Amino acid sequence: MGQGRLTPEERRTKALLPMLAALARRLRERQPPAVPHPGPIRGEQAPGLGKSGTLRAAIFGVNDGLVSNVSLIMGVAGAGVSNRFILLAGVAGLLAGACSMGAGEYVSMRLQREVFERLLHLEAHEIAVMPEEERRELAEIYRRKGLSPELADRIALELMRDPRVALETHAREELGLDPGELGSPWGAAVSSFLTFAFGALVPLAPFVVATGGTAVVASAALSSAVLFAVGAAMSLFTGRRAPLSGLRMLLVGGLAAAITHGVGRLLHVNAAS
Numbered sequence: 485m486g487q488g489r490l491t492p493e494e495r496r497t498k499a500l501l502p503m504l505a506a507l508a509r510r511l512r513e514r515q516p517p518a519v520p521h522p523g524p525i526r527g528e529q530a531p532g533l534g535k536s537g538t539l540r541a542a543i544f545g546v547n548d549g550l551v552s553n554v555s556l557i558m559g560v561a562g563a564g565v566s567n568r569f570i571l572l573a574g575v576a577g578l579l580a581g582a583c584s585m586g587a588g589e590y591v592s593m594r595l596q597r598e599v600f601e602r603l604l605h606l607e608a609h610e611i612a613v614m615p616e617e618e619r620r621e622l623a624e625i626y627r628r629k630g631l632s633p634e635l636a637d638r639i640a641l642e643l644m645r646d647p648r649v650a651l652e653t654h655a656r657e658e659l660g661l662d663p664g665e666l667g668s669p670w671g672a673a674v675s676s677f678l679t680f681a682f683g684a685l686v687p688l689a690p691f692v693v694a695t696g697g698t699a700v701v702a703s704a705a706l707s708s709a710v711l712f713a714v715g716a717a718m719s720l721f722t723g724r725r726a727p728l729s730g731l732r733m734l735l736v737g738g739l740a741a742a743i744t745h746g747v748g749r750l751l752h753v754n755a756a757s
Contacts, residue, residue: 540721541672542679545585547714549683551737553577554707557687558700558741562748567695574691578684586677593669600666607654611647618654619644625657686710704741711737 556577560570611618619640626636644650655661690702715733716726 541589541675543714543717543720545676545679546683546710547718547733548585549578549581549680550686550707550710550714551683551740552581553684554687554703554737555740555744557691557703559744559748561700561703562745563752564749567691567699570691570699571688574684574688578681578688581684582677582681585680586673589676590669590673593667593672597666597669600661603659603661604651604655604663607659608647608651611644611650611654615644615650618650622650622654622657683710683714707741708734708738 553574557570557574560573622643623633623636623640626639627633631639643653652663655663687703687707690706691699693699694702712730712734714730716730718733719726719729722729
């Protein structure tokens with residue numbers, strides 16, 4: 485069917501497709517692309533990590549919780565307040581940050597999923613009302629990939645025979661979407677909440693069993709170890725050497741904690757004077 489057979493509403497819907505597709509591409513840029521390679525290379529990510537952002541989100545959630553709460557706790561501890569006040573500040577920072585991360589991730593994933601579902605709905609509608617035009621679009625995609633016009637036409641014709649296969653193919657080739665990997669808003673929210681809370685708990689735990697300088701030193705040591713481990717784990721996605729990635733994360737987190745601790749000590753001195 486041609487463009488002239490479409491109703492005004494269908495024409496408006498078709499006009500929205502390029503804009504929504506561009507938005508979908510920007511949303512998917514949040515995830516690292518999976519690039520095929522003929523053989524193993526140094527730093528190649530483990531199988532399955534490119535398809536699911538679960539492990540990646542968990543690592544970054546722990547990192548966010550750890551860096552933010554160790555900075556808060558060290559700043560409060562530097563002010564010379566009581567252990568009870570440090571615990572209160574740490575728990576408040578944990579809950580506030582975890583709730584914020586969970587809510588933000590839910591809204592973000594919900595928007596992403598709704599945009600993707602809208603794109604799939606529009607594509608399914610186009611396949612139903614103008615299959616010949618969609619077949620030509622698919623054939624053109626394969627021609628741009630280097631196939632001969634005859635072979636591209638045959639492949640497109642075969643794929644368009646089954647509407648389900650046609651939709652999945654158009655989603656992947658034209659929109660860059662995987663219909664089976666749209667993401668779960670609630671799953672992302674719960675994961676972000678729990679991983680942030682775990683990271684924020686690391687610098688707080690020593691103050692539960694110790695006080696004063698002992699708790700501060702223990703918190704700094706434990707946080708440093710976990711910061712290094714988180715940085716090393718990030719090398720799964722960056723391809724860099726794990727020790728270098730770990731040291732970089734340790735430096736960033738340690739610098740943030742040192743700054744807030746120094747500010748806390750400065751405020752304590754001013755308050756005493």
